[in-house]
Amino acid sequence: MIDSVLLKTLKAKKNLLAFSAGVDSSALLFLLLEHHIPFDIALVNYGTRESSQAEEAHAKKLALQHGFRCFTVRAPQFESRFEEQARGFRYAFFEDLIQENGYDTLLTAHQLNDQLEWLLMRLSKGAGLSELLGLEAVSQKEDYQLIRPLLEVSKEELLEYLEKNNYPYFIDESNQEVKYERNYFRKHFSDPLISRYKEGIRRSFKYLKFDQKRLERQFELLHREKELHIIKLHLPEAKVQAADSILKSLGYLMSGAQREELERSGSLVIGGKWAVEVQNDLLYIAPYRTVDMPKAFKEKCRVAKIPAKIRPYLFEAEIDPASIISNL
Secondary structure, eight states: OOOOOHHHHTTSSOEEEEOSSSSSHHHHHHHHHHOOOOEEEEEEOOSSSTHHHHHHHHHHHHHHTOOOOOEEEEEOOOOOOOHHHHHHHHHHHHHHHHHHHHEEEEEEEOOOOHHHHHHHHHTOOOOOOOTTTOOEEEEEOSSEEEETTTTTOOHHHHHHHHHHHHHOOOOOGGGOOOTTTTHHHIOOOOOHHHHHHHHHHHHHHHHHHHHHHHHHHTEEEEEEETEEEEEEEGGGGGHHHHHHOOOOOHOOOOHHHHHHHHHHHEEEEEETTTEEEETTTEEEEEEOOOOOOOHHHHHHHHHHHHHHHHHHHHHHHHOHOOOOOOOO
């Protein structure tokens, strides 16, 4: 089920598995054990279901049985935007563990159904190719790699694997609550489509990702320093695709309206968070800041031809404009 090249890579890494005790992460856990991949697990207990405590106890029992470490944390009660806040809390927990324990990777159990679910959700809102293919097998973060080994495997195949080997798992009954948009798309669209057209969908994702790589050759990252990114555009029309790709790596997804605005403009602020500037064949992306800057620093930026919206972040982050010139 897991690509042999990826398995070889994981054997040489210190891995942390995001574990929930559900079908997907349970299947990934036992696959890692079967292939003798070293890993520890991390579980967030949201306390929202009757089985939450049993799932945490199960994770700790597995750790004792198989000799890996199990990290758990109890999430606070989120008053609103549960999915968004839960995800933020979850990844903050994982990244703290990665920093504290020196993990090379974070493994998640996203699978083929999740890929299609994501694509359909973004498709309904207006999205480009980078957004539609938001789930990648390997994503490079600042201090670790986010790896999804099961993207080509359907949930049905994972369930069959668990049942065949009599491996334990829990069913998350909240996944049936269609009040959550993700669950609505899962129940009504992605799961039925995968059930009927699994092989064709699997091939289509391979072709789409090949096309995405080809499109990404139209631009290249020239310089990265902290959260400043400078991209060389080999074709002027590649600016939206390039911005899509970089912002996605930074955890921000552009809306259809934002993409259209970028098509028309070479200088804008995305979502109040990111400054995006196009200057000749260079695309600059940095956190949007508004700070007072000394006259001498402004002059350095002018000499280095740094776009206006990018300058405040350089000042705040103590990035020397002159050092940027030498890297371009």
